[in-house]
Amino acid sequence: MKTVSLTINGKEVTASKGEKVLWAALDNGIYIPNLCALSDALHPAASCRLCWVEVEGKKQPVTACTETVEQGMVVNTRGPRALRLARTALELLLASNVVDCAHCLASGSCELQKIAAYLSVKLKTKRFRKILRNLPVDVSNPVFIYDPNKCVLCGRCVWVCRERLGTGALGFAHRGFDRRVTTFGDEPIGEARCGGCGECVIACPTGALTFKDKPGS
Ligand code: FES
Numbered sequence: 001m002k003t004v005s006l007t008i009n010g011k012e013v014t015a016s017k018g019e020k021v022l023w024a025a026l027d028n029g030i031y032i033p034n035l036c037a038l039s040d041a042l043h044p045a046a047s048c049r050l051c052w053v054e055v056e057g058k059k060q061p062v063t064a065c066t067e068t069v070e071q072g073m074v075v076n077t078r079g080p081r082a083l084r085l086a087r088t089a090l091e092l093l094l095a096s097n098v099v100d101c102a103h104c105l106a107s108g109s110c111e112l113q114k115i116a117a118y119l120s121v122k123l124k125t126k127r128f129r130k131i132l133r134n135l136p137v138d139v140s141n142p143v144f145i146y147d148p149n150k151c152v153l154c155g156r157c158v159w160v161c162r163e164r165l166g167t168g169a170l171g172f173a174h175r176g177f178d179r180r181v182t183t184f185g186d187e188p189i190g191e192a193r194c195g196g197c198g199e200c201v202i203a204c205p206t207g208a209l210t211f212k213d214k215p216g217s
Pocket residue numbers: 033034035036037045046047048049050051063064065066
């Protein structure tokens with residue numbers, strides 16, 4: 001496979017031709033905040049707007065999950081404009097998300113905690129007015145719990161269920177602020193065509209999907 005050489009934060013790295021900057025960075029130990037990207041998804045959703053980077057020669061920051069590596073490219077993941085965009089995106093996200101780490105099963109493995117620490121953003125940010133969705137928690141599935149109030153609409157669970165597994169039990173419904181991940185006809189997940197494999201839980205970067213019992217316990 002052909003490779004290209006590029007520089008990320010002053011470090012020379014190589015990546016496969018056609019690869020996205022996000023994976024080139026992560027593969028080389030350089031962290032870029034991300035919630036919605038999956039390495040086997042050919043067409044990134046780019047919905048979380050957290051993976052901003054600055055690329056020499058480009059007027060505006062670009063999202064690393066959609067930007068293809070190029071020979072000689074110079075990338076800065078810590079540029080002030082990229083960080084400002086990522087911080088704003090995170091704060092907007094937190095403004096409509098239940099932040100209750102003390103009582104959340106995902107605490108400690110939640111990507112929101114990691115990203116907030118990286119970007120020096122308080123999880124209980126006050127910059128934007130908090131508007132919560134107050135949706136019912138779905139405990140109908142024997143394997144996992146779905147709390148839509150902690151969902152960041154990254155779409156990882158939808159993609160994994162539909163594209164990787166071919167099940168399609170989950171999808172998006174509604175628009176704007178009402179947009180959410182749900183089942184066909186909005187039926188409880190326990191009554192949907194979900195086989196309970198738990199791959200969606202593994203893909204979830206927050207506490208929106210959590211196992212009732214930890215796998216292997
Ligand atoms: S990881 Fe790039 S926009 Fe979400």
